[in-house]
Amino acid sequence: MRWNNNELFILRKFYTDKGDVYISKLINRTPNVIRIRAHMLKIKRVEKDIKLSSDEDQIILGSLLGDMYCGIHHTCKNAHIEEAHSKKQFSYLYWKLEKLSSLTFNLRKTKIGALHFDSRVHPILNSYYRLFYKDGKKTVNRDILDKLDALGIAVWYMDDGSYPKNSYSCTLHTNGFSHEENVLIKQWFEEKWDICPKITSFLKGIKRYYFLRFPAKESRKLIELIKPYIHQSMQYKTGNIFETKSETKRRNVLWEIDL
Numbered sequence: 001m002r003w004n005n006n007e008l009f010i011l012r013k014f015y016t017d018k019g020d021v022y023i024s025k026l027i028n029r030t031p032n033v034i035r036i037r038a039h040m041l042k043i044k045r046v047e048k049d050i051k052l053s054s055d056e057d058q059i060i061l062g063s064l065l066g067d068m069y070c071g072i073h074h075t076c077k078n079a080h081i082e083e084a085h086s087k088k089q090f091s092y093l094y095w096k097l098e099k100l101s102s103l104t105f106n107l108r109k110t111k112i113g114a115l116h117f118d119s120r121v122h123p124i125l126n127s128y129y130r131l132f133y134k135d136g137k138k139t140v141n142r143d144i145l146d147k148l149d150a151l152g153i154a155v156w157y158m159d160d161g162s163y164p165k166n167s168y169s170c171t172l173h174t175n176g177f178s179h180e181e182n183v184l185i186k187q188w189f190e191e192k193w194d195i196c197p198k199i200t201s202f203l204k205g206i207k208r209y210y211f212l213r214f215p216a217k218e219s220r221k222l223i224e225l226i227k228p229y230i231h232q233s234m235q236y237k238t239g240n241i242f243e244t245k246s247e248t249k250r251r252n253v254l255w256e257i258d259l
Helices: 005-014 020-024 031-040 054-065 087-099 123-132 142-147 150-160 179-193 216-229 232-237 245-258
Strands: 069-071 080-085 105-109 115-119 170-172 198-204 207-214
Touching (some): 005 020, 005 031, 020 031, 054 080, 054 087, 054 142, 069 123, 080 123, 087 115, 123 142, 142 179, 150 170, 150 216, 150 232, 179 198, 179 207, 179 216, 207 216
Antiparallel strands (some): 069 080, 105 115
16 A cells, blocks of 8 residues: 555654654554555664663563564564463563563554564664574573573463472473473573473474473472562462462372472
8 A cells, every 4th residue: 555645744753753653553554564664765763772670681581481582573673572472361461561661562462362562673682682593493592591580480480381280290391492402401400490300202293392390399499489470360380389278288298209
């Protein structure tokens, strides 16, 4: 669809300072289309100088190990972050947006009813892209892991962890990473946190996937480490933190056996 003179006037007047989301509310164009047109006309945004807090850094690091994606559009030189969650986890996603207050986000519902956020591109996010992505594929290495504190691990676990109540053990679904990367994560937990997970695998088609399972004793250590940072909506992933006394008694018996 051709741009009329009024739309081009609004683009030139507001893009540099206000950006694509603001303009999309004034004209019937998507933010992505607006960014492309601005790029074609060589109109550039003035990036605000921001500094992420330590908590924001940890939330991004933990999220990128989990459900978050970081990328650079072909029309941009700077990176953005994005993530989506199902209806059950809307409050968790809103919590992330609230905590990442230094950044600006677009928020929308997808066709399948999930909630999706996409940040405005910014130079401060480029370091995360370089840290996590090699040839466009998300990776994990010791440099990334060594940056994590308990908050970062908690976010990673809230994104990709599970706690089947009957098993009394935590699982971290690291199956997006290779076997070698899973070995690296396992060693990092052991060396830095004295938590010893086991590498488990499953076969899907002809490909084998690997993930970490924490025996009962090690699950107790992991939960004790991250529980101050667990969002209320994610309490179901921590099992024993909010269980009844009878459940605690049963758990302690199982942990004694596991010792």
